Amino acid sequence: MKPLITSFLLILTLTLSAQSNQFVGEYSRSLSEKEKHTIEYKLTLNPDGTFLFHSYSKIQGGNSAEDNKYGKGKWSAKDNLITFSANKKEDFDSKYTLDFNNSTARFITKNPRDKSDKVVKTKLQFLESEIFWMKSIDVFKV
Numbered sequence: 001m002k003p004l005i006t007s008f009l010l011i012l013t014l015t016l017s018a019q020s021n022q023f024v025g026e027y028s029r030s031l032s033e034k035e036k037h038t039i040e041y042k043l044t045l046n047p048d049g050t051f052l053f054h055s056y057s058k059i060q061g062g063n064s065a066e067d068n069k070y071g072k073g074k075w076s077a078k079d080n081l082i083t084f085s086a087n088k089k090e091d092f093d094s095k096y097t098l099d100f101n102n103s104t105a106r107f108i109t110k111n112p113r114d115k116s117d118k119v120v121k122t123k124l125q126f127l128e129s130e131i132f133w134m135k136s137i138d139v140f141k142v
Contacts, residue, residue, distance in 0.1 A: 021047065023077050023107055027124050027139035036060045043124065043139050051075045051084065053098060071098030071131075080107045082124065103129040 027043040040056045053071040073086030084100040086092065092099075104127050110120035122141040126134050 022109075023075075023082060026142040028142055029137065029139045041137065041139055045075055045082075049074050049076065051100075053100070055098070069098055070096045071100050072096050073100050077107070081105070081127075082107060098131055101130065103131070103134065 024045050024047045027041075027045070029041045031037075031039045037060060038056070038058045040054075042054045042056075044052045046052075051073060055067075055069040057067045058065060059067075071086065071091075073084055073091045075082055075084050077083075082105045084103040084105070086100050105124040106127055107122075108120070108125055109122040110118070114120075123138050124141075126137045126139075129135050
């Protein structure tokens with residue numbers, strides 16, 4: 001009886017870890033307009049529940065030619081929603097200034113039961129964020 005219970009618990013643990021690992025990876029988005037303006041976003045979700053975010057913008061004719069912004073913290077997933085949080089003492093310094101507290105993104109991928117030829121890029125779609133320019137931003141899994 002013990003081997004049966006042990007096998008069941010092992011399978012359950014592997015299934016649960018595989019579900020959260022589907023979110024892990026690098027996501028990016030690049031927007032450019034005729035080589036004049038460039039905006040790039042890069043988000044990395046690590047398996048240990050931490051994340052790193054980098055935003056790069058180069059806008060011709062703007063006040064600053066190039067701008068880099070960084071954020072880091074922790075992420076957690078429930079169903080297909082990913083919630084981001086940042087600890088004021090640990091995750092903020094002179095480099096990491098973006099506050100991802102109260103940010104939520106939806107994980108979107110093609111349904112495994114969908115057998116059509118329709119292409120659905122795996123992405124995170126930000127639904128809520130106190131960073132005003134992050135609302136409704138899609139970043140695609142690399």
